[in-house]
Amino acid sequence: xxxxxxISAPRRRGVTAMDVATAAGVSQSAVSxxxxxxxxxxxxxxxxVLEVAQELGYRPNLIARSLITRRSGMIGVAIGNLRNxxxxxxxxxxAEGLSAQGYRILLFTAPLDGDADPELAQIMxxxxxxxxxxxxxxxxxxxxxCRAASVPVVLFNxxxxxxxxxxxxxxxxxNHDGGRAIGRLIGAAGHQxxxxxxxxxxASTSIDRExxxxxxxxxxxxxxxxxxxxxxxxxxxxxxxxxxxxRQDQPDAVFAASDQMAIVAMDVARHRFGLRVPxxxxxxxxxDAPAASWPSYDLxxxxxxxxxxxxxxxxxxxxxxxxxxxxxxxxxxxxxxxLRGSARLPPGIVxxxxxx
Amino acid sequence: xxxxxxISAPRRRGVTAMDVATAAGVSQSAVSxxxxxxxxxxxxxxxxVLEVAQELGYRPNLIARSLITRRSGMIGVAIGNLRNxxxxxxxxxxAEGLSAQGYRILLFTAPLDGDADPELAQIMxxxxxxxxxxxxxxxxxxxxxCRAASVPVVLFNxxxxxxxxxxxxxxxxxNHDGGRAIGRLIGAAGHQxxxxxxxxxxASTSIDRExxxxxxxxxxxxxxxxxxxxxxxxxxxxxxxxxxxxRQDQPDAVFAASDQMAIVAMDVARHRFGLRVPxxxxxxxxxDAPAASWPSYDLxxxxxxxxxxxxxxxxxxxxxxxxxxxxxxxxxxxxxxxLRGSARLPPGIVxxxxxx
Numbered sequence: 001x002x003x004x005x006x007i008s009a010p011r012r013r014g015v016t017a018m019d020v021a022t023a024a025g026v027s028q029s030a031v032s033x034x035x036x037x038x039x040x041x042x043x044x045x046x047x048x049v050l051e052v053a054q055e056l057g058y059r060p061n062l063i064a065r066s067l068i069t070r071r072s073g074m075i076g077v078a079i080g081n082l083r084n085x086x087x088x089x090x091x092x093x094x095a096e097g098l099s100a101q102g103y104r105i106l107l108f109t110a111p112l113d114g115d116a117d118p119e120l121a122q123i124m125x126x127x128x129x130x131x132x133x134x135x136x137x138x139x140x141x142x143x144x145x146c147r148a149a150s151v152p153v154v155l156f157n158x159x160x161x162x163x164x165x166x167x168x169x170x171x172x173x174x175n176h177d178g179g180r181a182i183g184r185l186i187g188a189a190g191h192q193x194x195x196x197x198x199x200x201x202x203a204s205t206s207i208d209r210e211x212x213x214x215x216x217x218x219x220x221x222x223x224x225x226x227x228x229x230x231x232x233x234x235x236x237x238x239x240x241x242x243x244x245x246x247r248q249d250q251p252d253a254v255f256a257a258s259d260q261m262a263i264v265a266m267d268v269a270r271h272r273f274g275l276r277v278p279x280x281x282x283x284x285x286x287x288d289a290p291a292a293s294w295p296s297y298d299l300x301x302x303x304x305x306x307x308x309x310x311x312x313x314x315x316x317x318x319x320x321x322x323x324x325x326x327x328x329x330x331x332x333x334x335x336x337x338x339l340r341g342s343a344r345l346p347p348g349i350v351x352x353x354x355x356x
Numbered sequence: 357x358x359x360x361x362x363i364s365a366p367r368r369r370g371v372t373a374m375d376v377a378t379a380a381g382v383s384q385s386a387v388s389x390x391x392x393x394x395x396x397x398x399x400x401x402x403x404x405v406l407e408v409a410q411e412l413g414y415r416p417n418l419i420a421r422s423l424i425t426r427r428s429g430m431i432g433v434a435i436g437n438l439r440n441x442x443x444x445x446x447x448x449x450x451a452e453g454l455s456a457q458g459y460r461i462l463l464f465t466a467p468l469d470g471d472a473d474p475e476l477a478q479i480m481x482x483x484x485x486x487x488x489x490x491x492x493x494x495x496x497x498x499x500x501x502c503r504a505a506s507v508p509v510v511l512f513n514x515x516x517x518x519x520x521x522x523x524x525x526x527x528x529x530x531n532h533d534g535g536r537a538i539g540r541l542i543g544a545a546g547h548q549x550x551x552x553x554x555x556x557x558x559a560s561t562s563i564d565r566e567x568x569x570x571x572x573x574x575x576x577x578x579x580x581x582x583x584x585x586x587x588x589x590x591x592x593x594x595x596x597x598x599x600x601x602x603r604q605d606q607p608d609a610v611f612a613a614s615d616q617m618a619i620v621a622m623d624v625a626r627h628r629f630g631l632r633v634p635x636x637x638x639x640x641x642x643x644d645a646p647a648a649s650w651p652s653y654d655l656x657x658x659x660x661x662x663x664x665x666x667x668x669x670x671x672x673x674x675x676x677x678x679x680x681x682x683x684x685x686x687x688x689x690x691x692x693x694x695l696r697g698s699a700r701l702p703p704g705i706v707x708x709x710x711x712x
Binding site: 054073074077082083085087088089091092095096099104105106107108109121122126263264266267270271290291294295296297 | 410429430433438439441443444445447448451452455460461462463464465477478482619620622623626627646647650651652653
């Protein structure tokens with residue numbers, strides 16, 4: 001194999017960019033640009049340079065380079081909730097997409113829907129080219145400071161709270177539309193007593209999904225939902241689900257603000273209350289996380305397309321690196337209702353098929 | 357709040373380490389050491405320095421510092437399989453544990469149990485202080501090159517293949533012991549036709565679990581297992597489970613080399629073959645991943661203690677950073693069988709209780 005041949009050959013510490021340029025038949029500047037994220041260089045040239053560099057064992061010192069180029073090639077990513085299956089999926093796609101653009105992820109964990117400011121202050125010390133915050137948020141003050149320091153920030157699956165909302169770029173699913181579609185589905189299928197298991201009280205996703213849900217229920221002529229709080233947290237969700245299901249006027253349809261919570265609610269309904277899903281109670285989630293299609297749950301959910309959301313995030317990042325004062329954009333990626341077996345269906349409507 | 361006061365105060369670009377030293381009443385060297393991962397400084401001094409630094413808005417340029425200290429403060433982490441729930445759990449704990457030591461994770465995705473060499477060559481360009489490879493492996497040649505470059509490498513949940521086995525540090529669960537305990541459990545519970553769903557053919561975890569399983573079955577007087585290959589992959593596992601369950605001599609006990617695969621197998625057994633678990637077939641996994649305790653699966657599994665495995669990984673890393681030529685160590689973290697409802701139990705043995 002070429003790789004092991006290269007490695008077992010004598011170690012060449014002294015290989016320079018000029019050696020690579022000569023061997024590849026390109027300019028030294030082309031070698032430099034080939035190793036600089038986002039720099040302009042023909043793909044065929046970059047491929048040739050990388051191939052020759054690998055053959056010769058050339059490795060630019062990116063750290064030293066970053067002091068000159070002011071590009072570290074790193075994107076700081078803070079994630080508030082890796083337990084929700086959608087975030088590992090997103091992280092994997094984001095790492096792959098950024099890698100294709102020459103960027104690497106510097107990973108931080110942040111409080112779930114808390115204030116990521118302290119972590120973010122740490123991230124900034126590594127001179128990232130941009131920052132992504134997933135399932136967490138930041139203060140307006142720090143957002144402005146990042147802007148002053150020319151470090152673009154993109155929120156993933158959250159919108160900034162309050163006045164900062166239009167000042168910070170974000171990528172979200174169609175939270176209001178999705179909630180509304182679920183409210184209308186519940187009405188059309190003849191349910192009478194809707195409920196909602198909310199996420200963290202400060203999470204824009206949960207707030208927007210609930211608002212859409214209320215609108216959809218109202219359009220269907222149903223009363224507002226009973227609401228309990230699962231806080232995107234397993235134990236809290238077990239208690240929230242039990243609080244709903246032990247009522248005299250037990251709900252006949254429960255929408256949880258994430259699949260993670262819907263799955264917990266379904267297990268509580270079946271295994272603690274002995275209820276049949278969906279005959280006794282319909283359960284619906286949001287995300288279309290991997291577990292939603294597992295046959296034991298077969299969860300009706302509003303799909304957030306991870307690939308499209310990650311692509312939009314990378315688009316926002318690349319647009320802003322080098323041009324940090326481009327106006328903020330809030331991208332809403334449309335999703336779709338995935339009808340499975342956990343919720344009763346309106347007359348004449350058939351479920352979606354999974355490729356099992 | 358202190359944070360927003362600090363941020364809304366005039367931006368102080370010119371704060372130096374000397375300013376922090378004066379305000380904190382310590383030497384400038386103490387300030388420097390407080391910001392250097394692994395440097396010797398009293399915890400109370402470091403706490404005081406960090407507090408004053410935050411008040412003053414002091415931020416050392418870690419990138420510039422790394423050229424002097426030869427420490428980047430970054431640990432390269434390559435992960436081959438974020439879809440298996442144990443890896444996001446591990447990644448979260450690793451990020452938290454490393455953060456407490458002043459290190460950050462530079463994240464890479466690598467081929468699942470393939471050759472992480474190309475990704476690892478990328479990691480090395482960022483001058484990481486050490487590298488962790490999870491669910492993936494590397495060539496012996498590259499391992500030796502890392503050693504020559506004084507970059508410690510630790511494999512997580514894998515051991516190096518072949519001759520390199522004793523040359524690369526690793527942290528694994530008790531794969532052989534766990535497999536053996538499962539083989540003996542299956543025998544003691546009176547099963548007759550054991551089967552095994554293997555992971556990726558090159559994964560040391562799957563190989564060691566299978567070897568232990570065969571030993572345990574033999575001790576129990578049972579024949580060797582039927583074996584199919586799920587490759588730690590969902591679709592492959594559906595086919596592997598179906599291939600076992602459609603046989604005339606249908607297995608009455610299936611051990612899958614990961615919970616991720618056991619859950620897929622359970623869904624195939626119940627929903628495609630209409631079998632009762634465990635009455636018609638016992639299903640057992642390995643890992644005690646979060647989903648194993650979800651009531652719909654209630655999966656008997658061999659627990660790999662994530663916290664202890666991450667602690668051992670951090671111990672190996674810290675031991676080698678600065679002392680990269682310390683002899684390699686292979687740490688095996690003991691686990692335990694968690695008895696739930698997916699497998700028949702031997703007479704007189706009771707299941708474990710989950711805190712649901």
